[in-house]
Amino acid sequence: MDSRRSLRTVIDPKVRQVGFFAPPDRTNSDQTEPISASSSSSPLVTQISPSGNSLSPVMIPPPRHSSDSRPVPFVPNPPSPLRRESIAAGSSYNPSDFFPPTMSPTAPSSFAGRVGVGYGVEYSDDIVASSPGLAVRGSSVKASAASSLPSGGFDLRALRASSVPASELTTVSTVVKLPPGIADKAGGASGGVQNDRPANSKPAKEKSTKAERRALQEAQRAAKAAAKAEGSKLPAPATSAVNVKPAKATKAASSQKNDSISVAASEKKAGDRLPDKDRKKDVPQPRMQYDDKSRVEKAKRRAMVNQTEATNRVELFRHLPQYEHGTQLPDLESKFFQLGPVHPTVYKVGLQYLSGDISGGNARCIAMLQAFQEAIKDYSTPPEKSLSRDLTTKISSYVSFLIECRPLSISMGNAIRFIKSRIAKLPLTLSESEAKALLQSDIGRFISEKIILADKVIVKHAVTKIRDGDFLLTYGSSSAVEMILLHAHELGRQFQVVVVDSRPKLEGQLLLRRLVEKGLKCTYTHINAVSYIMHEVTRVFLGASSVLSNGTVYSRVGTACVAMVAHAFRVPVLVCCEAYKFHERVQLDSICSNELGDPDAISKVPGREETNCLDDCAKSEKSTKGEKLQYLNLMYDATPSDYISMIITDYGMVPPTSVPVIVREYRREHLWI
Amino acid sequence: MWWRSASFILDKQHQDDAASSSKPETLSLSPPPHSSSMAAEVFQNPNSNPKISAYYQTRAAHHAVVTSDWLAQAQAAVGRYPEDQGPPEADGPTGSEPGKPFSVIDEFNNWRKQPDLAEAVAAIRALAAVIRASEATTMMELEIELKKASDSLKSSDTTSISLTAGCDLFMRYVTRTSALEYEEFNSAKSRLIERAEKFGEISYKARRIIAMLSQDFIFDGCTILVHGFSRVVFEVLKTAAQSKKLFRVFCTEGRPDRTGLRLSNELAKLDVPVKLLIDSAVAYTMDEVDMVFVGADGVVESGGIINMMGTYQIALVAHSMNKPVYVAAESYKFARLYPLDQKDMAPALRPIDFGVPIPSKVEVERSARDYTPPQYLTLLFTDLGVLTPSVVSDELIQLYL
Structure with a gap:
């Protein structure tokens, strides 16, 4: 496949030739050759070079x-x-x-x-x-x-x-x-x-x-x-x-x-x-399976963050990391001023991940990239070592620290791959300061082009799909969707928004607040009511944490449910996702890769401790028989591509079947390998 | 969707009021106000409506079997095709007449009137005429001039997808061809013109290729349902008949311009057994049908097609009876559009003749085309090969990005 693509750039029109482009010189003979219309056997088909040029019909x-x-x-x-x-x-x-x-x-x-x-x-x-x-x-x-x-x-x-x-x-x-x-x-x-x-x-x-x-x-x-x-x-x-x-x-x-x-x-x-x-x-390193005892032990010895593992875990999800929440933060905060191997800005970002101050795919990714920028600025190559090698290991150690704070999202994984490839491809002739400056500007460019600019393009595309009188539904809180709605409102489109939300995070409330402030007409409901409201809806806009190459959308838990209901009601589902979040992996369910949140968040209602009616049940069971009641707080789910009408990315509006095309065509160009 | 719900009746009324007070003339895009504001206005006097689709008028003029008074009415409606203008000569540049300022739209309309010339080719010939008439001295100037011309051309008829696609393709070629940058200006210019002139042949060739590719799918003794008149589909059937395949064809009538009658005439001349159906008899006859063959006005990014009204209906019936639906379309009809549903495109309207006067209170659905989603199509026969609907987007991404 590689040779194919690189070969194409040699041919003079750079574009893929659809229809009637004849390459300039070679095809003159082709053009003049008459088409014999009489016989119809399939060998004849091969003799007509399709559209007289470098195209071939699939036989x-x-x-x-x-x-x-x-x-x-x-x-x-x-x-x-x-x-x-x-x-x-x-x-x-x-x-x-x-x-x-x-x-x-x-x-x-x-x-x-x-x-x-x-x-x-x-x-x-x-x-x-x-x-x-x-x-x-x-x-x-x-x-x-x-x-x-x-x-x-x-x-x-x-x-x-x-x-x-x-x-x-x-x-x-x-x-x-x-x-x-x-x-x-x-x-x-x-x-x-x-x-x-x-x-x-x-x-x-x-x-x-x-x-x-x-x-x-x-x-x-x-x-x-x-x-x-x-x-x-x-x-x-x-x-x-x-x-x-x-x-x-x-x-x-x-x-x-x-x-x-x-x-x-x-x-x-x-x-x-x-x-x-x-x-x-x-083969890329397989993800760590947390039900593998010996490996977990090994990882623990290396770990900086002192995590205590949750004892009461759901059987099906044992391969995912799950820790007792709320224990690590004070411990880490106390270590903040100690001289550790981790750069202070990275450390800060890690703490923010842990406490939940920074959440959302883009925000996390930008915070991480900016921390790395800062760390690269303060970096100096130790004697007897080369920059490209040492810096890579340094970044890797930062990344593993961040993973301990919270598992990486796929978009962050892509960004890290980008940084590492840039480091690896640094010309050897550069001096250290030049190399550092180059890397910092590369990271800055990634943030501005792949995230901020991409969002603008997505907004531009998506707004064309909002008409007057529309009734839009969105789930959770996606930054891209928010920008789309606000922009459409600025353009003076008359539409209404339903914000669907779910426990325990209730992220939709924040979105709702911001939308109402700007003067949009909103309805707020919980996901339980989605089938009730859906028949009034004309479009569903969803954000995504990642889009996988079989078109599966990996997003906040509950998205699949909303998409499925919308599909059943024949309402088009539009997913807004920047192309840097695309990944070539294929995933069929949301079990093998996911993130577990704080299990207690499900049973607790913030501010109302007395409503914890399940708690005594769980406690008493534990003391007598062990673990009969387990909480499962999944963070993400996978929406099959059947439920998705369109994916809006910075490369335009594409059907979910075209995700692999974008992954294939643009990975090389942007040096993500 | 939402107009079904009782809770929105009030909102709708509110909106209608707002719409009618703020902009009484323009049609709002959402369907209920759209139809209500249109109902009173149009049908009796189509002349006043500016939204009659020129594209579908052209098609009707080329392929339809229509009564003469209807034609007169249609021409009055459009006002753009007076009889006396006469078709331009088939070959050679039809530059602007001396003295008259050059207009790309006139040029295009001249080309368009040739029945055998595809719309996209007409667009490209018109753009070639722009290059010829241009007095630019650098490539950049020429590019800007072309861009202006293609924009005005596109906006002259927004309902024609292949016009848009043709302009885009040509612009794509001009702006993205690296070889042109290193050449001397005049030779580059002449090369562009030469290229534009070749497109006509290539479009014929594309039809031949599609006809050849589809032969493997037509087997002896099969029954094919076709809808409307499509040059490509006709070419496919003609090739099959010439290679002594035995098959029969069901033609729908293709109301309102009755293009199906034309196709049945042509097929009868080739001694193909033809049966003519009224458009509403599709489901009735579907169990005898082995495959459905349709053309396309445009192939959109999702892999679905935009085609003459009724295609969606036929595809739905065929899908529910598990019959394959094949689409024959040249690759220059691929367009970067992505309609989500039927109402997502600007409506392309055309006059409809019911034979009797319609009371002014009765609304008439006058849209000329519908959108068939990709899940109801089996395969697309294009000059790039036989494609599944999902590959269309692949091709488009590679072409335009």
């Missing part, structure tokens, strides 16, 4: 002709029937024309099965690039693919009966088997075809080998697990056979030239030690 295999148009009798491989079609068609294309757009229509589907599909894509790429004028070559590729496939198919069937992990393993390894042979063929074919071809192929290949390594490791791990789990005879030989085969293939391939493949092969031989080390590099 969908005709359901009935599939057997006669392609005589090669291979067993269809689950991840890539469609890909193969494009290989067959690809041979008639001019490679540079074919290259860029093939991917885009299928790309969104690639996250469905990352390893498998991603793989098919890479490898078809290589073939397409190498195929021009080499029909013989192309067929040999096909033959090799075909020959290697049936065994894979067989294994698959044989193993599916045995156990689930084993069958996973085989699907992985059948895919693994393909690339080495094909990739080297592509490499061999590339010789005199095109000038920029080596440059293109290289990144793709590197990437594929990385993925391949991972796949191999997965395979090994699964094999081990399977072998351990079942003592039975059948699966073990089969898996070993599968594992050996790719090794052979890679060995043969490595003789060609490709060192990265030979790395894979040697890794194969090295066995179990190497992958572990490698995996640490490749």
Whole structure:
């Protein structure tokens, strides 16, 4: 995918060409070529280069002709029937024309099965690039693919009966088997075809080998697990056979030239030690699971904040951190003037997180970034150390301090990634003061462009969706939504607002107060009444803590409920979220990643201690039988994309299905990696 | 939504009062005041209403089967297409006549009158004429001039989505082409003009590509329901008929301009079995239908389409009976719009002939188009390939951002 995008920038119009843009010079011949209108067989389609330029139609295999148009009798491989079609068609294309757009229509589907599909894509790429004028070559590729496939198919069937992990393993390894042979063929074919071809192929290949390594490791791990789990005879030989085969293939391939493949092969031989080390590099660190006793102990020893863990926890959410609230703050405050490893401004921000003085995604993120700015200003590189390395560890230690105060939000994670990448990319020639100034200005730019300016753009877009006579509903307190409502009011639109709120935080009251001050006509209700009020509502505006790449909106708990009710009443739901909060993760529920709030907040009503009727129940139970009553105070929930009509971001109004597109297109540009 | 609720009747009255006192002439966007303020005003004398959509008038003039007195009425309503002006010659630049100041809108209207020329292509030809007539000496000046022209063109007919999209595309090309920056001004200018001239052919070509792509979806013995007259859909059906596929077509009548009659005529000439339905017989015949084929006036960012009135209805019926709905649309109809519901777009109105006089107290819904949300569409056939609705936004983001 990388090579694709970078290649496109070389072509002269920088934009993606929809419709009628012909690249200036090359297509003259294309243009004049007459279109034969008489026959309609699908090969003809491939001859017309669509719109006379670098665009290619996605070939969908005709359901009935599939057997006669392609005589090669291979067993269809689950991840890539469609890909193969494009290989067959690809041979008639001019490679540079074919290259860029093939991917885009299928790309969104690639996250469905990352390893498998991603793989098919890479490898078809290589073939397409190498195929021009080499029909013989192309067929040999096909033959090799075909020959290697049936065994894979067989294994698959044989193993599916045995156990689930084993069958996973085989699907992985059948895919693994393909690339080495094909990739080297592509490499061999590339010789005199095109000038920029080596440059293109290289990144793709590197990437594929990385993925391949991972796949191999997965395979090994699964094999081990399977072998351990079942003592039975059948699966073990089969898996070993599968594992050996790719090794052979890679060995043969490595003789060609490709060192990265030979790395894979040697890794194969090295066995179990190497992958572990490698995996640490490749796979992002998994989130800490707080039900893992030993790791929690380890983390505790490192911790600065003295947290006492809550004793009474809900079984399903044990993997999330939960502490007794209210104990740490005085302790930390007393340490404020001691000389600690944490910079005072960061310390202050941490305390503010802890006490809840700063809340809300944007506010927290801005506070953190400004604290880092301050810390960088006061930073000086210790002797014998390099700035880029030492500062990174410093920032990491600050971040872990902040995490102890309150778990990071996804937007903060993105901002931290941004800072770290900026530090890592600092030119070595800069002096320390210059580097610090550069970093500070970068952070300032991030705040102003990605957060403040983005909000303005969102407001501009969203206001177009507010009409006179509208009845808008919002939930909780989102800064973006507030700005939208106020701006629309300033423009003189006549509309009403329903602020829906929920216990225990009652954030909506603050929003309500501010709106009423500005003279908006408001209604205030609790979430219990949302189904009652919804039939009068014309639009629902919601904020978000993060938007994940399957379109799921991760937001204040209760949002999903509001969105669902709105969907049931056919009221459009608009989510306002800055693009820096987008994340490529996919999450299906709100259980595996969430934040737990103070559990007592649910049962207590502030200012009215006597209403704590549940308290004695909980207390008495605890003393006699232990934990029969547990409070669960979740902070966030995940709203499925089905309930969302539109996401308004700084890149405009997009459907929730386009979130991965934005994540893919803009990550590189803004150096978030 | 809210006008259903009793508690808002008072508010609504209040609003109506406010609206009528402050701005009696303009139509408010929300539906109830919209219709109530319009009811008295329009129907008997459509001439007074400025909001008649020029786009749909053009379509009607090109594809409709209409009675002559209706046509006369429509032309009187628009007042922009007198018969005597005659179509311009098909090829070559139709620059402004000497002496008369150049106007991009006139130019566009000239091009637009050609029945076979797509709206977006007409827009781009008009913009090319702007370049030709321009006396700018730098690229920047030219750009500013073009921007002005395209803005005025867009505002001249806000109901035409492909006009807007065509202008945007061309502007996009001019402003974002890095190669133009390094070139000498005159050659860059001529290159722009040359490009603009090619668009016409490319739009024809796009239709051919779509026809080819869709052949795999038309199988022998199938029954296809089409709605209205769409050049692309006609091309698809023609190609299928020419390649000896056996299928039959159900045409809706396509009231009020009855474009479906035209399509059934054309198909009968190709010896395709055609059955004509009135628009309300769609659900009745849907169980015989294998697939629905519609064109589009515009494809919006959500992946939904904006098309002639009745498309949404057909898509809903097809969806509830699990029939696939295919949309054939050239990629230059992709527009950066995102309607949330039917009333979210500026209304495109057109006169409707009921054959009998309508009492002035009776309101008439005169909108010419509706919005079909993406969940009711199966696939879009475009010159970029066969797309699912969600890919449209992908393409648009890559194009415009």
